Amino acid sequence: MSYKHAKATCKVLFFLLVVISALFIINGFKITEWHHVNFISSKTERSSSLDLLEEAKLLPRITYEQPQALKPPRTDVLTMTTWFAPIVWDGTYNIDVLNAQFQQRGVRIGLATFAIKKYVVFLQQFIETAEKFFMVGYNVNYYVITDRVEEVHQYNFTLGKGRHLTILKSPTYKRWQDICFSRMEIIRNYTRELFTNEVDYLAVADIDMKFSDDVGVESLGDLFGTIHPGYYETQRQHFTYERRPASKAYIPKDEGDFYYAAGYFGGTTEEIFKLTNYCTNGIMADKEKNIEAVWHEESHLNRYFLYYKPTKLLSPEYVWNRPIEESRLIRRYRFICLPKNYQEIRY
Ligand SMILES: CC(=O)N[C@H]1[C@@H](OP(=O)(O)OP(=O)(O)OC[C@H]2O[C@@H](n3ccc(=O)[nH]c3=O)[C@H](O)[C@@H]2O)O[C@H](CO)[C@H](O)[C@@H]1O
């Protein structure tokens, strides 16, 4: 082989080597990349199909009307506050969708009420109607706080599956006003000692009421309050807030969103602790100065909700105390105040 020949062959061989190496590098990367992708996709495919199977067992398929971005379901009432808390009215939510969400979480719900002195007479109807309408299908703990423990033990309640009733002792009080005020402190203490361990959400309700339509998980939220049935059309300066600056419940005339009813409010146990602790401190500070807020613990509750806004509001469907024919906006009467003879029952 001539020198010239050998040089040419070397050049060709070198060229081939470069091409083969280049191909190898490119391909090599491709192969590793492909392996990589394939590995991930087969793993996620496997786990996601397992998840889907698991989910399918838990979640029955539900079909429902598609929400329309340009068609609000209700235009006759306010359904959202300026701080983006929904206001619950009939027709604004789909209970099947909500139930599917809440049932997955296995929530436990507490309902606390006070039956002090003569108010024990309301207990039977309160529990019986709650069994029909309050959080049906969920784990519910009723907490009856009473000074008449023995008497309440005599009652015989038939409770549904997953529903329990606990009787808790309270002191007795001379004045009915002191009963209203002390509800905040008692709820605070039991929240810390008991409710936090037993339930996720706690609702606090008046007992001189009856449930007459569904109160379900649509009403639950981190912190919820009810718009008082007497004031949903009222200008803020006419709300019956506490107006004396010396009181811890004071709200000036140019402030306030809504007037909230103390007859039904609630939230997570953490939020309820904060709320009741704030109100208790306000009530105690007022007591030192010999001041009683005009609507007792309700005034302090309103002050709290002004500065620590609720994350969900309930329409007056959730506390109704007026003649039923009075409002065309109210389509459902879920929790109704019973008529009572104040003179007779409070003493
Ligand atoms: C529907 C609603 O928002 N009601 C509020 C309203 O009046 P109400 O006239 O509805 O107050 P009320 O007499 O029902 O008292 C509030 C609750 O305290 C308990 N209790 C009261 C007295 C008594 O002797 N024994 C007893 O157990 C009982 O659970 C009762 O439901 O204003 C009260 C304060 O003035 C409370 O803020 C109530 O929550």
Ligand SMILES: [Mn+2]
């Ligand atoms: Mn009441």
